[in-house]
Amino acid sequence: MSLLETVPISCPYCGEGIELVVDCSVPEQSYVEDCFVCCRPITIHATADPSGEVSVQARHENE
DSSP states (O other), X not given: OOSEEEEXXXXXXXXXXXXXXXXXXXXXXXXXXXXXXXXXXEEEEEEEOTTSOEEEEEEEXXX
């Protein structure tokens, strides 16, 4: 497993595909990132387990 993994997601607002870079040295993290297309805030929740599996959830800011 690399310390940085690229994960594809879809913007929960406009549906556009976005690639996020996840820092796998942090097992669990949440942050807000703006969509590169519609500029709306996306709440990102990412988890990385020791086996190398990365999981990302993208939600509306107020969900």
